[in-house]
Amino acid sequence: MPLDIDLNITFSFPEEQSSSICESIAPSNIETPQFEFELNHPSNLIVEDNMNQDVPSNIESSEFEFELTHFSYVNDEDSLTSEINSRKRGFLTNEQRKAIYHILLSLSPDGKSHKYGVIPRIAALYNVHRSVIYRIWNQVKDTGNVCHRKTLCGRKRVQLDFERMRQVPLSKLSTYRALSNPLNIPKTSLIRLQKSGVIRRHSSTLKPYLKEDNMINRLRFCKDMLDSNSLPHDPKFISMHNIVFIDEKWFYITKTKKDEEEPYRTCKSKNFIGKLMFLAAVARPRFDDEKNVTFSGKIGIFPFVYEQPARRSSVNRVAGTLERKPITSVTREVNKSFLISKVLPAIKSMWPREDVGKIIYIQQDNARSHISTNDPDFCRAASEDGFDIQMTCQPPNSPDLNVLDLGFFNAIQSLQQQEAVNSIDELIDAVQKAFDDFSCQQSDKNFSTLQSCMIEITKIKGSNKYKIPHMKKDMMYNQGCIPTQLSCDSLLIQEVTEYLQSFDD
Structure with a gap:
């Protein structure tokens, strides 16, 4: 049956009665709020949903006012309690706890108790259990403080003496156990x-x-x-689209160490682990305006093997079957034959047709097994079919100036080691698959890294004591603004030019 209640009647406590009620419950260190509200509610009335508004966290007790204007009739408290418990409980800050206390104090007619339904509704307003509201009210009555209780718990943190750590020799910084002794700190703490x-x-x-x-x-x-x-005002590196980098790399059938418990692996000696040398040739990939690959730049990766017929029959093949055997000694003649018979034909067949006739450089390192830059057999084969291919050498002891040693070999080796191989043929297939699966976008980023390394080399006068700079290439590539030519400081290039002229004189 609906209740016949006039909600427009204004009720307020007399000023003397209000002050006496608040003084009886409010501690001396919390200001008593001045409040007035329109309230005519029996014991079975609770606050309506339009009261679900956050109380400002910066509210002061002396300025707090609370007005209750709408009510609804409910039969029981179970439905409201189940709704509150189904929500995720929150954590109350000290400002929110103060605001809750002032609300409770304002809605308490005698400063000791509250009307039916007020506590659950305030708990729902702040998304906490009603027991939290009771604890806040009781905490103020017992201690006079509404804030969280601060207690010291747990053991003291281990303090590391950095000055003492700097004095420890580098030879004793290799392991946790070696470092724990001079610092007198347990290994687990480190x-x-x-x-x-x-x-x-x-x-x-x-x-x-x-x-x-x-x-x-x-x-x-x-x-x-x-x-x-671009010289001298805006120096930039060349795009390197006409350079083919070549180098050799050993690939092994298995690693000597793996971070796993199984399977159990044995080998008589590390020298018995099967390995094979590959010759890789890579150029810079090219893309169109829509980032589609027009030239992958992956000329090829060629294993140093030779074919030999099997002498005896076995469970794997019959006698006379051609088997691929690794070339254990790669000499200058072997290297020349691979360049002429494999690398040059691959370049001529894959190179973009619009650049045929332009100079193409093949950059190699200064290994003794490599041919000279003016080898007559190589120059004769490189000038055929309308191509102009020339051999160049990178500076000695400079693997960081070859894009293969800089990052390409490490990338495809990590892909190759994900395959389980047991023979030379399986190793060749795994390396070829890793070479083909390597992303052209990642290969293009390696060339940008190479140019950034050149900038660092010019800054430190040709030394290799530098760290590869972080360029945020992934973000630049996603935005479509990764440059093919990195710029240098004109003053730096002028300083390097004067520095080199001093050695020429």
């Missing part, structure tokens, strides 16, 4: 400090030793890679 980011692990790679002549040659090589049309 592991926790490393996981939390206080200390970090790092490795130091062994780089080639460079003489002064090597650094000068590296500096000249980087300067020659600049586009002559």
Whole structure:
């Protein structure tokens, strides 16, 4: 049966009665709010949903007012309680706890109790259980403080003396156990400090030793890679689209160490692990305006093998079947034959037709097994069919100036090691598959990294003591603004030019 209640009648406590009620319950350190509200509710009335508005967190007790204007009739409290419990409970800040206390104090007619339904509705308003509201009310009555209780718990954190750690020799920084003794800190504490980011692990790679002549040659090589049309005001590197990088790489059937418990693997010696050398040739890929690949740049990867008929029959093949055997000694003649019979035909068949007749450079390192730049047999084969292919060499002891050693070989080796191989034929197929699956976009990023390394080399006068800079190439590629020619500082190039002229004089 609906209740006959006039909700427009204004009720308010007399000022003296209101003050006496608040003073009886409010602690001395919390200001008593001045309030007035329109309220005529029996014990079975609760706040309507339009009260579900957050109370400002910066509210002051002296300025707090609360007005209750709409009510609805409910039969029981179970439906409201189940609705509250189904929600995810929240965490109340100190400002929210103060606001809840002021609401409770305003809605308490005698400063000790509250009308039926007020506590669940306030709990629903702040998305907490009603027991939290009761605890806030009781905490103020007991302690006079509505804020969270601050207690000291847990053990003290281990403090790391960084100055003492810097004095530890590098030979004792290789393992946690070696570092724990001079610092007098448990090994497990160092592991926790490393996981939390206080200390970090790092490795130091062994780089080639460079003489002064090597650094000068590296500096000249980087300067020659600049586009002559961009000098001297806006120096930029050439796009490197007409350079084919070649190099050799050993690939193994299995790794000597794997982070796994099974399977159980045995080998008489590391020298018995099957391996094979490959000759790779890579150029810079090309794309159209819509980022579609027009030229992959992957000339080919060629295994150093020879075919030999099987002498005896076995469960795998009959006698006379041709088998591929690895060439264990790659000499200059072997290298020349592979260049003439495999690399040059692959370049001529894959090179873009619009660039036929332009100069194509093949860059190799200075290994003793490599041919000279003016080898007559190679020059004769390179000038056939209308092509102009020339051989060049990178500076000595400079693997960071070859895009293959810079990142390409590591990438395809990681792909190859994901395949389980047991023979030379399976190894060749796995390496070829890794070479074909390598992304052209990643290959293009390697060329941008090569140009950034050249910039770092010019800054430190040809040395190799630098870190590869982070260029955010993924973000630049997604935005379609990754440059094919990186720019250099004109003052830096002028300084390098004067530095090289001092050695020429």
